[in-house]
Amino acid sequence: MPAKDYAATRYSGLSQITTANAPRLRAVWSFSTGVLGGHEGQPLVVGSTMYVVTPFPNVLYAFDLTHEGYPLKWKYRPDVNPSSVGIACCDAINRGAVYSGGKIIYNLLDGHTVAVDAVNGRELWKTQIADIGQGETTPMAPFVAGNRVIVGPSGGEFGIYGWVKGLDLATGKILWTAHNMGPDSLMLARPGRGRYVADPNIGVTTWSGDSWRRGGAPVWGWISYDPQLDLIYFGTGNPGPYNTEQRPGENKWTNSVLARRPGDGSLVWAYQFTPHDSWDFDSNAEMILADLVVGGRLRKVLVHFDKNGFAYTLDRVTGELLVAEPFANVTWAKGVNRTSGVPIVDTTKITGASRGDVKGICPSLEGGKSPASPAAYSPRTGLFYTATNNLCMNFAAAPVTRIPGTPYIGATTPYMVGPGGNGGAFIAWDAARGRKVWEIKEKFPVWSGSVVTAGDVVFFGTLDGWFKAANARTGRQLWKFKVGSGVMGAPISFRGPDGKQYVAIYAGIGGDWFLLSGDVRSDDPADVRPPADFAAELGRHTSQGGIVWIFGL
Amino acid sequence: MLALLTACDRPDGIPPSIRYPDHVSAGGNLPPAGDLQNPFVADSTNVADGSKIFSAMNCDGCHGGGATGWVGPSLVDGRWRYGGSDGAVFQSIFYGRPRGMPAYGGILSTGAIWKIVSYIRAQPVPVTVPTESFK
Numbered sequence: 001m002p003a004k005d006y007a008a009t010r011y012s013g014l015s016q017i018t019t020a021n022a023p024r025l026r027a028v029w030s031f032s033t034g035v036l037g038g039h040e041g042q043p044l045v046v047g048s049t050m051y052v053v054t055p056f057p058n059v060l061y062a063f064d065l066t067h068e069g070y071p072l073k074w075k076y077r078p079d080v081n082p083s084s085v086g087i088a089c090c091d092a093i094n095r096g097a098v099y100s101g102g103k104i105i106y107n108l109l110d111g112h113t114v115a116v117d118a119v120n121g122r123e124l125w126k127t128q129i130a131d132i133g134q135g136e137t138t139p140m141a142p143f144v145a146g147n148r149v150i151v152g153p154s155g156g157e158f159g160i161y162g163w164v165k166g167l168d169l170a171t172g173k174i175l176w177t178a179h180n181m182g183p184d185s186l187m188l189a190r191p192g193r194g195r196y197v198a199d200p201n202i203g204v205t206t207w208s209g210d211s212w213r214r215g216g217a218p219v220w221g222w223i224s225y226d227p228q229l230d231l232i233y234f235g236t237g238n239p240g241p242y243n244t245e246q247r248p249g250e251n252k253w254t255n256s257v258l259a260r261r262p263g264d265g266s267l268v269w270a271y272q273f274t275p276h277d278s279w280d281f282d283s284n285a286e287m288i289l290a291d292l293v294v295g296g297r298l299r300k301v302l303v304h305f306d307k308n309g310f311a312y313t314l315d316r317v318t319g320e321l322l323v324a325e326p327f328a329n330v331t332w333a334k335g336v337n338r339t340s341g342v343p344i345v346d347t348t349k350i351t352g353a354s355r356g357d358v359k360g361i362c363p364s365l366e367g368g369k370s371p372a373s374p375a376a377y378s379p380r381t382g383l384f385y386t387a388t389n390n391l392c393m394n395f396a397a398a399p400v401t402r403i404p405g406t407p408y409i410g411a412t413t414p415y416m417v418g419p420g421g422n423g424g425a426f427i428a429w430d431a432a433r434g435r436k437v438w439e440i441k442e443k444f445p446v447w448s449g450s451v452v453t454a455g456d457v458v459f460f461g462t463l464d465g466w467f468k469a470a471n472a473r474t475g476r477q478l479w480k481f482k483v484g485s486g487v488m489g490a491p492i493s494f495r496g497p498d499g500k501q502y503v504a505i506y507a508g509i510g511g512d513w514f515l516l517s518g519d520v521r522s523d524d525p526a527d528v529r530p531p532a533d534f535a536a537e538l539g540r541h542t543s544q545g546g547i548v549w550i551f552g553l
Numbered sequence: 554m555l556a557l558l559t560a561c562d563r564p565d566g567i568p569p570s571i572r573y574p575d576h577v578s579a580g581g582n583l584p585p586a587g588d589l590q591n592p593f594v595a596d597s598t599n600v601a602d603g604s605k606i607f608s609a610m611n612c613d614g615c616h617g618g619g620a621t622g623w624v625g626p627s628l629v630d631g632r633w634r635y636g637g638s639d640g641a642v643f644q645s646i647f648y649g650r651p652r653g654m655p656a657y658g659g660i661l662s663t664g665a666i667w668k669i670v671s672y673i674r675a676q677p678v679p680v681t682v683p684t685e686s687f688k
Contacts, residue, residue, distance in 0.1 A: 086615065086653010090624060157614065400611065405655055407614020515623045519685055526634040527626035528682050540687040 002042060002096045002141040003374060004451075004492070007289035008224040010376035012493035015454040016501035017553060022457050022469045022478040025551045028502070029070055030484075033546035035059070036523050038488055038510020040372050041096030041141060042449065043548060044104070045494040045504075046118060049073065051099070052548055055510065056085055056092030056109045062121060066497045070550075074121035084110035087132045087405060089157040091514040093139050095222075095372070100144040101169055107138040113151050115172060125172035129153075133405050135160050143223035144169060145232050145262035152219025156237040156282060159408035162217030162254075164234065166265050176265035180217035180236045180253050181207065187253075188260070189267040195318060196267050198252070206250040214402050215247060216240035217254040221284025221371040224302070226316060231259045231268055233289070233302055233316065235371070237282035242411035243397040245352045250275040255283045257304060259319065269319035271341060273306045278351045279332060279395065280365035280413075281308040286374045287316075288384065292432045294322050303431040305375055305386050307367030308343070310336055313431045325434030327427065328368030328388050329418045332361055351411070357396040364393035364415045370447055372511060374490055375429075378452040381472050383437055384429040385458045387446035390418040391534065415516075415534045423535060426450070426460050426468075428475060438475030440468075444535055447511070449490020451503070459503055461487020463513060464541035467505050467549065483507035483549050486520070486542040500552055508546035513538070520544055589640035592664075595671045603672025606665050610657065620673060625654065631678035642670045 004010050017025065033039070037055030044051040050063040050070070060076040085092045088109060097106035103115040103124060111130030116123055129151050130136035135158020143150045149167040153160060162180040167173065178188040181203035191200045199205065204212060218237040225232045239247055239254040255274040260267055274281040287302040294301065294313060302316040309330035313323035324336035333343040351358045366389050369375070375386035393413045400410030417423050424445035428437040448461035458472040463486040469479040486509030493503045509520055518529030519539035531539050593599045607613060607620065617623035626634065635645050646666045649656030657666060 082652050084653075086625070086655070088624070398608065401609060403611060403660065406611040408611065409614045412618045515617075518622050518627065524626060524634070526630075526632040527622060528630040528632055529622045529627050530679065530681060531685065537687065539685065 001098050001144065002044070003222055003224070003286060006225040006227060008222055008286045008374070009288060009290070010374060010449065010451045010490065011378055012451055012453040014493055014495055014501040017453060017457055017503070018455040019457055019471045019478060021553055024553055025469065025479050025481070025503070027481060027549060028552045029550040031063070031548045033059070033508070033548060035546045036510070036544045037508070037546070038091045038093040038514055039506035039508030039546045040093045040488050040511060042490040042492050043504045043506070044097050044099060045492065046099045048497040049118070050504070051097055051104055053094050053097050053106050054546060055094050056080060058094055058106070058108045060097070060104065060106065060116060060121070076116050076121045076123070078108055078114060080108045081110035081132065084132050084137050087135055087158065088137045088139065089154065089407070090512050091510045093511050095139055096141040098142050098144050103169070105142050105144065105149055107140060107142055107151060109137050109139060111136055111138050111153070113138070113142060113149065113167060113172065127167060127172040127174065129165055129167070129174065134158070135405055135408070140220045141222070143225070143232070145225040148175070148262045150223050150232060150262060152234070154218050154220040156216040156218040156240055157407050157409050158405070159214035159240045159402040160216060160218060161213055162219060162236060164219050164260070164265070166262060178260060178265035178267065180219070180258065181212040181215055181251070187267055188265045195269045198270065202252050206252040208248045211247040214240060214408065215251060215254060219284070222286035222374055224287050224289050225262065226289055229317060230261060231316070232262045233257055233259055233287040235283035235285060235287065235304065237284050238280045239277050241400045241408050242280055243353045243399055244276060244278050244350070245354060246399065246410070251277065255281055257283060257287055257302070257314070259316070271314060271319045271321065273310070273312065274308050275342065278349070279308070279361055281306065281367070282371060283307065285369060285371035288375060288377045289316060290377055290379070290431070292382070294432045301431070303377070303384055305369045307363065307365070307369065307371065308332070309363045309368035311429055311431065311434065313434070323431065323434040327429055327436060329362045329390060329392070330368070331392070351395045351397045353397045353399050353410070355397070357394055359394045360392060361395055362392040362418055363389060364391035365413055366391055366415070366445065366512060372488060373447050374449040376450040376452040376458065378456070378472055380454060380456060382430070383472065384431050385426070385450045385452050385472065386429065387424065387426055387448055387450065387460060389424045389445035390420060390422055391415045391445060392418045417534050426470070428472070440470060440475055440477065444538055447488040447513070451491045451493050453493050459491040459505070461489070461491070461505055463487070463509060463538060465507065481551065484547050485509050485545045486513065488513070502550050502552045504548065504550045506546065506548055509542050509544055514544070589643055591639040591667050591670055593667050593671050595675050599668050599671045600675045603668035603670070606661070606669050607672055610661060612669070615653070620676060628673050629676040629678060630682050639670050639674060642673060643667065646670070
């Protein structure tokens with residue numbers, strides 16, 4: 001599955017690659033995907049086949065790992081509506097596929113989920129799940145829990161009415177749709193029953209008028225699952241528009257974690273990280289499930305690095321907040337009240353059309369960490385590993401009108417590098433205590449995912465195109481290789497048919513950096529831009545281009 | 554502004570013959586019917602109106618504040634996929650373009666579209682295009 005296991009740990013139990021031999025890693029294979037968009041997500045290895053989904057037009061490649069040069073077994077080239085490219089807020093990316101029951105399942109950008117026979121590449125089913133006419137696109141990686149395929153849309157910048165859907169694994173039929181706000185009947189919420197204790201229709205009463213109907217709350221990140229509790233966990237994105245004054249109220253359940261039953265979608269509990277979001281602090285980042293000793297007790301927890309700069313450790317049975325500490329530079333809040341779970345907001349940082357240009361907000365709306373860069377957890381070290389950004393922003397909101405299928409944003413938000421002058425860092429985090437254990441500073445924001453192995457080696461990539469290995473216990477750098485383009489994918493580690501351990505990663509800068517650093521693009525003679533002022537040197541080190549790499553000893 | 558934003562005036566003067574998907578014409582010569590003239594002079598009032606409409610219709614959501622490029626291309630680099638004449642820019646807005654540029658004909662009045670054209674065409678092209686050098 002996309003994040004290795006139900007718990008989304010991105011932990012590999014392979015131990016051939018160690019802190020001692022990692023400096024001898026070498027490239028064993030590479031493949032150009034033929035696509036320039038941002039290569040987020042990760043390859044998927046099932047048995048002796050590696051599957052790769054490209055950004056739009058969402059080609060699916062199946063590589064035979066048993067033959068020299070890993071030739072293709074087949075490729076599947078779907079018919080994807082090119083209009084969807086203009087509906088994707090931030091490049092036409094894709095976050096990968098999931099395997100279940102002989103099927104490779106992934107989302108096409110234009111609002112379809114497809115299931116393809118993992119052996120021969122034949123399309124088994126194709127279901128329309130989203131409407132690009134309403135600003136919905138679908139780059140997230142589907143998740144399978146039991147016989148349900150769980151999917152959600154992007155579109156927080158297009159005024160969508162956010163949801164998740166449960167599809168039948170066998171047929172692709174949509175079995176349930178659960179909205180993230182609105183009346184309880186549409187949220188599939190039953191207040192007072194089970195553990196969902198919110199006020200009735202809180203998805204309406206925390207909004208003004210019918211603003212919830214276009215209030216965003218997209219689901220474009222990662223999903224995890226606890227089979228014992230039979231709960232899926234996922235984050236929701238920002239409320240729309242960015243101009244807070246068009247949606248007074250807490251705007252539940254935007255910027256939240258929701259726990260639902262995969263079978264029927266019913267809402268069991270929810271917790272909102274950033275009420276009445278003033279800064280585009282989506283909570284789509286992964287919810288990593290672990291069992292940790294917190295405050296002297298072994299707890300079933302979920303750990304989440306939010307865009308708002310705080311790392312949260314929650315009891316995943318009840319949603320109780322256990323730990324919330326900043327992992328990045330934070331100015332918008334002084335902390336999080338442990339009892340109420342509500343952030344202590346610096347009111348001078350609240351934005352809105354009547355508040356003019358609010359300066360000095362950290363993190364920026366790229367997040368203390370991007371949800372596009374999933375963290376990893378090693379049960380051996382007890383530590384979490386994540387890319388981080390060190391950016392701040394000014395934020396000038398403005399009134400905006402919703403025109404379906406066009407952006408519904410209403411803000412201008414220039415960025416600047418935060419204190420220290422490094423654009424980002426890769427860090428190790430102790431989620432039981434809420435503290436940073438080590439960090440590797442990087443010149444540019446760090447946007448890659450990570451994988452950590454039983455050899456205590458952690459891997460990540462940088463925007464300027466290095467793929468790196470570090471000692472998971474100390475943060476000492478062990479090895480690096482220039483992969484040809486900036487890294488925003490997530491590495492994986494797998495055992496090949498030859499019994500050897502390998503590590504794979506995508507190179508291919510894009511995503512937000514396709515927008516922010518337009519000078520890393522050279523594919524359009526009619527679009528020539530100066531460098532981003534806060535990352536002026538990035539174009540010196542990288543340009544767009546999608547490559548799959550495999551490394552081994 | 555309100556009068557500008559409504560589509561109450563019909564798109565008179567828009568010949569149906571130019572409605573090709575990509576507006577590619579033989580030899581690069583637009584048919585005479587497609588040679589449209591901006592009825593507005595590019596004075597500060599019309600340019601300012603165009604700037605407001607550019608924001609109000611969410612154009613900046615894709616093309617960026619100041620039209621400097623975002624998920625959609627820069628409109629101030631002096632380079633054009635589909636032609637940079639007033640008429641060509643008008644057609645891009647009115648009919649839309651492949652890969653995501655929505656058609657605003659019928660959503661915006663022709664007058665409002667022409668004012669956006671005035672705004673875009675009035676933006677200065679940075680002198681550093683096309684060379685980017687690193688120290």
